[in-house]
Each structure stands twice: as structure tokens, then as C-alpha cells.
Amino acid sequence: MRLWKGEIDMDDQTRIRRWRLILGSDSRQRFSDMGGGELTGEFDLMDQALAAIYNRADAGGFGPSGAGAGRGPSNPQIARWLGDVRTLFDRDLVTVIQGDAMNRCGLKQLLLEPELLENLEPDLDLAAAILMLKEQIPRRSKESVRIYIRRIVDEINKLLEQDIRRAVTAAVNRRTHSPIPSAAALDYKRTIDRNLKHYDPARRTIIPEKFYFFDRTNAAGANKWTVILDVDQSGSMGESVIYASVMSCILASMASLKTRVVAFDTNIVDLTDQCADPVDLLFGFQLGGGTDIDKSVAYCQKFVENPRKTLFFLITDLEEGGNRAALLRRLGEMKEDGVTVVCLLAISGQGRPCCDTQMAQKVAGLDIPVFACSPELLPQLLERALKGQDLNEFQTLRRASHS
Numbered sequence: 001m002r003l004w005k006g007e008i009d010m011d012d013q014t015r016i017r018r019w020r021l022i023l024g025s026d027s028r029q030r031f032s033d034m035g036g037g038e039l040t041g042e043f044d045l046m047d048q049a050l051a052a053i054y055n056r057a058d059a060g061g062f063g064p065s066g067a068g069a070g071r072g073p074s075n076p077q078i079a080r081w082l083g084d085v086r087t088l089f090d091r092d093l094v095t096v097i098q099g100d101a102m103n104r105c106g107l108k109q110l111l112l113e114p115e116l117l118e119n120l121e122p123d124l125d126l127a128a129a130i131l132m133l134k135e136q137i138p139r140r141s142k143e144s145v146r147i148y149i150r151r152i153v154d155e156i157n158k159l160l161e162q163d164i165r166r167a168v169t170a171a172v173n174r175r176t177h178s179p180i181p182s183a184a185a186l187d188y189k190r191t192i193d194r195n196l197k198h199y200d201p202a203r204r205t206i207i208p209e210k211f212y213f214f215d216r217t218n219a220a221g222a223n224k225w226t227v228i229l230d231v232d233q234s235g236s237m238g239e240s241v242i243y244a245s246v247m248s249c250i251l252a253s254m255a256s257l258k259t260r261v262v263a264f265d266t267n268i269v270d271l272t273d274q275c276a277d278p279v280d281l282l283f284g285f286q287l288g289g290g291t292d293i294d295k296s297v298a299y300c301q302k303f304v305e306n307p308r309k310t311l312f313f314l315i316t317d318l319e320e321g322g323n324r325a326a327l328l329r330r331l332g333e334m335k336e337d338g339v340t341v342v343c344l345l346a347i348s349g350q351g352r353p354c355c356d357t358q359m360a361q362k363v364a365g366l367d368i369p370v371f372a373c374s375p376e377l378l379p380q381l382l383e384r385a386l387k388g389q390d391l392n393e394f395q396t397l398r399r400a401s402h403s
Contacts, residue, residue: 016031024050095123095125113141114141122148122151124239125238125239128241128287131287132235132238134283149282160250160378163378164250167382167383168382170383171386172224172225172256186213191210191212192208194210224309225386226257227257227311228262228300228303229251229313230300230315231263231316232291232316233265235287236317236354237287237315238287239346239347239348240315241263243375244313244347245261245285249275249281259275260272261275264292264293264295264296291320291321292322293327294326294327297327298330301334307338308338311385312334312340314341314343315347317354318345318356318360320356324359328363332366342381344371344372345360348374349375369391369392369394380394
């Protein structure tokens, strides 16, 4: 990983300056004695930025150490510093630096200022932290916070929306066909595929002998699929909550599905009515607190009308603070009734999730798929689940995609 934007190949002076940046201003004299280490221009700006984060009081840092404790720079200076960080360092490092600033420099309090949020790179961990602090956000900052969260939501929406819609359409709208002709319900792909043998070279077109139409009555009636997302809102699930919120709103906007969204910690909040806008939905979550998964699953069971047409996503790290035996029994009952149950330990691209491995093994022992899923694979997961395909095969594909 590069420390700053520029060439990877470095001469000796550049290497010395890099080590000087890493070791901080306390090493200035030692590098000077070696005939190098003097920082000018962009290197000097980098040094000031890093010093501000990592509690070097001589640089006027934000941290509590030294004589400057508690006397951080004013808001315009903070905004300028964040702008410098984004300019000087690679984007992947910017998010690391922001995270360090949150933890080391008391930036959680400073984030409540509107000038700060305008200069922050979109970052999921930072967004989760802000959502945890939402009750403490002063009125003057609320709109800036929403704009910042909106930027992240829009990025995720661009990543997921088209593929999710395509996946659901492929799985739901195209499962059942109707003998009743309807131009609006014409299944173009199936009609073309089944009539390719009737291609007329002279006319350079296909002359179909049979047309195929979607069964719109199923999509509009009681026979449509129900998708229930039961989302753990404990503090460890921040990134997953953000992805789940965007996915929930996409699904809720599709007429071919009935979508319900439930959030839980030790309490239960039904957020279905807030699915018109993912930002509103996110602000409906109360990140933090304990976990009573069994109570939440019991609540969701009330909305299972047609088990074989119900897809139940339990999005949790399975750190159950409630009745573990009752949770396993309840999940087993749903599975036996015909509900498609999927337990997502995380929606994240960060590799192996932190979870209760013992509970994960017990849930998997009920023949319920238990795994983490990267956001990019959510559309494939939805399509396979709605088509009733074996999700164990999906887990194999998921592992292959990460290898």
C-alpha cells in the first residue's frame, strides 16, 4: 500500500522522507544528522496531517496529549485538513486515516459539525458510527449528515439496484406463464428462444409459431413471494445494516414481491413503512444494544402466509443474548414448514465475519445456509433462493470468488 500519491519507485531521499513521515517530527534531528529528512512542500503538508491525527501536540493535533490538550483547531481548519488528506493520500488510506482519527482524536464530537461532513470521503464504518451518534447530532448538522449518508446510499444503489431487479424478475416473473395473451405480459426472451428455428432468411426475421406470456395474476395476487429481512441492529452489524437497508428498499419497490423489514436488538422495530427511502430507513435503525434473536424471529413468523412462497433472511452474527434453544427450535420449524431460510452472518466484502461460530454450526446443522455474503453477490443469492436452488452450491461459488 502506498503512503501517498506518486511513483512507487523511490530514490534514497524519497525513502528517507517517507521514514521521516512515519516516525514523526521527533525524528527530525536524527534524519538531519544523516543528511536528509527535511520536509518541504507536499511532504510537509503530509507531516502536518499525520501529526494532527496521531496526537503529536507540536503540530496542533486534535488529540489529548501534550500542552495542546483540548484545544483543537477551529472548524474551518479541520475542514481544510480533511481536504488536504483527501488530496495528498490514496483513497484507501484516506478511509484508514479517518478511522484512526475517529478512535484516537475524539473526532466523533467534531464530526457533528457540518463543515466536517462536507469534506469526508464516503466510508461505511464512518457512516455506521455517525448513525450510532444520530441522537446527539445538533440541528444545524442534521442535513449535512443526511447528505453524507445519501452519498453512500447512492453508491450502493448504483452497485446493486439493476442486478437485484434483474435477478428477482428472472426468478419470480418468469417462473409461471399464462395461456392468456397480453401484449404487456409478453415474455420476449422465451418467445424468441423457442422460435429461433422459425427464422426466415428472406425476411431476415423470426416468424413465431407460439407466443409466451407471463402470468401477471400470480404477481399481483396472494400467490406472490414474501421476502422478510430480519436485521440485527447491534453495534457490530453497522456495515451489514447499511447494505441491508438499500437492498430492502429496492425489493420493497418491486410489485412482484411483498417485502417486510424488521430491526432488532433486545427490542423489535418494524420498519416496513419506511422502505420508500433508504436514508429514512437507516435512520429508523437504532445501532447498538444487545441481541434477542429468538424474540425477533417469533415476531417475523406472524407474516408467513404461504411458507413455500416466503424467503426469510436472518441477518445477524448470531451472538444471541436470548433463548438459544428456542431460537434453534423456531428456525427449524420455519424450515420444516417450507420457508426458505437464509442466515447471513454479514453483508460485507471484508472476509470472514466475527460471529458466534458455535451457534452458526448449530443453525447450519438444521440444513439452513449460514454464511457471509459480499454485496456484489446479493443479486445471485436472491435469484437462487427464489428459484429454490441449492444454496450450498452458491456458497461454493462465493468461496471461489474470494480465492
